[in-house]
Amino acid sequence: MRRVHAFGDDALGELDAVGLSEAIRAGWVSRADVVEAAIARAEAVNPILNALAYKAFDQARKIASANPSTGFFSGVPTFFKDNVDVAGQPTMRGADAWTPFNAAVDGEFTRLYLATGLTPLGKTQMSEFGFSASAEHPRLGPVRNPWDTDYTAAASSSGSAAFVAAGVVPIAHANDGGGSIRIPAACNGIVGLKPSRGRLPLDAELRRMPVGIVANGVLTRSVRDTAAFYREAERIWRNPKLAPIGDVTEPGRQRLRIAVATRSILRESSPELREMTLKTAGLLEELGHRVEHIQHQPLPDSFVDDFILYWGFLALAQVRSGRRAFGDSFDRNKLDALTLGLVRHTSRNLHRLPRVILRLRGIRRRMAELYQTYDALLTPTLADPTPPIGHLAPTDYQQVIDRLTDWVAFTPVQNVSGDPAISLPLAQTVDGMPLGMMLAADVGQEALLLELAYELEDARPWARINAAV
Numbered sequence: 001m002r003r004v005h006a007f008g009d010d011a012l013g014e015l016d017a018v019g020l021s022e023a024i025r026a027g028w029v030s031r032a033d034v035v036e037a038a039i040a041r042a043e044a045v046n047p048i049l050n051a052l053a054y055k056a057f058d059q060a061r062k063i064a065s066a067n068p069s070t071g072f073f074s075g076v077p078t079f080f081k082d083n084v085d086v087a088g089q090p091t092m093r094g095a096d097a098w099t100p101f102n103a104a105v106d107g108e109f110t111r112l113y114l115a116t117g118l119t120p121l122g123k124t125q126m127s128e129f130g131f132s133a134s135a136e137h138p139r140l141g142p143v144r145n146p147w148d149t150d151y152t153a154a155a156s157s158s159g160s161a162a163f164v165a166a167g168v169v170p171i172a173h174a175n176d177g178g179g180s181i182r183i184p185a186a187c188n189g190i191v192g193l194k195p196s197r198g199r200l201p202l203d204a205e206l207r208r209m210p211v212g213i214v215a216n217g218v219l220t221r222s223v224r225d226t227a228a229f230y231r232e233a234e235r236i237w238r239n240p241k242l243a244p245i246g247d248v249t250e251p252g253r254q255r256l257r258i259a260v261a262t263r264s265i266l267r268e269s270s271p272e273l274r275e276m277t278l279k280t281a282g283l284l285e286e287l288g289h290r291v292e293h294i295q296h297q298p299l300p301d302s303f304v305d306d307f308i309l310y311w312g313f314l315a316l317a318q319v320r321s322g323r324r325a326f327g328d329s330f331d332r333n334k335l336d337a338l339t340l341g342l343v344r345h346t347s348r349n350l351h352r353l354p355r356v357i358l359r360l361r362g363i364r365r366r367m368a369e370l371y372q373t374y375d376a377l378l379t380p381t382l383a384d385p386t387p388p389i390g391h392l393a394p395t396d397y398q399q400v401i402d403r404l405t406d407w408v409a410f411t412p413v414q415n416v417s418g419d420p421a422i423s424l425p426l427a428q429t430v431d432g433m434p435l436g437m438m439l440a441a442d443v444g445q446e447a448l449l450l451e452l453a454y455e456l457e458d459a460r461p462w463a464r465i466n467a468a469v
Contacts, residue, residue, distance in 0.1 A: 071117020186436020341397025
């Protein structure tokens with residue numbers, strides 16, 4: 001295995017974000033030293049991982065030396081994914097099809113994220129517009145998995161995941177339109193919670209979507225970091241339509257009814273994923289929860305085709321608005337084969353879109369019915385282990401779309417339904433690569449998922465990338 005990480009004896013050490021914020025407040029480490037350590041770590045591993053889209057190291061140094069913010073995470077270093085606007089930084093969305101220009105103002109999520117006190121070091125690489133589950137741009141290069149650099153770091157939030165897993169920063173921004181918080185969490189051995197629809201603010205472009213599949217969030221190495229971020233975010237901005245998450249700090253006492261499915265609507269998961277999911281189900285039973293097996297998520301036969309067409313509609317919107325959004329330098333000929341293939345697919349089938357949107361909106365009702373019987377749903381995060389670099393390269397549209405739908409078989413459901421779901425690194429392959437287990441719940445039930453995640457983290461602590469191989 002070609003394992004790469006940046007953990008060492010510096011100001012960051014092995015601390016998670018909560019531990020680091022406590023160390024800064026106690027005066028054990030300084031904000032300046034923490035930022036310098038994170039910069040040094042990024043510079044050490046990025047030539048191998050290719051996770052960095054834009055570096056704002058000098059700006060981070062200035063923030064660290066200025067008066068500290070009042071946020072809980074004051075001084076903790078982080079990165080933004082390169083699809084939200086940060087004032088003074090370019091937003092390239094994983095593409096190189098236009099000349100970069102700096103955003104004039106922070107986006108809505110950016111303002112909330114910075115208000116928690118986090119110090120951004122720049123932006124992380126992603127797949128083009130976030131359409132692929134692997135960042136393997138023909139010219140920008142692939143983002144590599146720190147557990148084994150022959151493999152993808154996975155999904156559009158791959159750069160953030162690679163840096164968190166490798167120890168560059170303890171927490172990073174990610175967002176999820178088909179699994180891009182949960183997929184890279186599964187592949188990189190970290191924690192990824194996709195929140196309920198509306199839990200965190202979105203920029204205006206995403207709020208106008210007819211089916212709101214995208215959610216902002218974070219990637220972390222511990223459940224308590226994820227829980228602390230949502231607690232702090234809720235103190236700054238709260239959607240009154242959703243039940244509050246509150247301060248979740250330990251496992252819950254309630255014993256739950258949990259449905260388990262190892263099969264997606266298309267296929268059974270690989271033997272290894274199936275075995276690990278059933279072992280996780282067995283652990284939940286040992287912990288006192290009631291586990292029942294179901295055939296698969298309650299979806300119509302049209303779900304996969306409908307999701308692809310809607311995905312293509314988003315690609316079509318990006319490309320048709322390219323010059324207006326990105327300037328006269330926008331050149332669609334520089335886009336990858338997946339983006340352009342999605343545009344062609346949707347252009348030929350645009351007449352089907354109104355019915356597709358209606359069917360996708362109906363998924364919320366189907367999942368709500370499931371949660372009338374069960375408190376949570378356990379599935380593998382992905383149908384197969386992490387693929388090697390090249391397997392999902394966007395060079396041939398039909399090949400990559402077939403491989404994507406085969407692999408990303410479980411995560412898109414919660415994007416359409418708006419339900420929260422969390423991926424936990426509870427298993428490994430025989431070769432030592434992380435495998436994710438996903439737990440989902442009804443809209444607004446993030447607290448339940450976090451309590452369950454704490455319990456599983458205590459019962460089965462996950463492997464650390466910096467442990468002896």
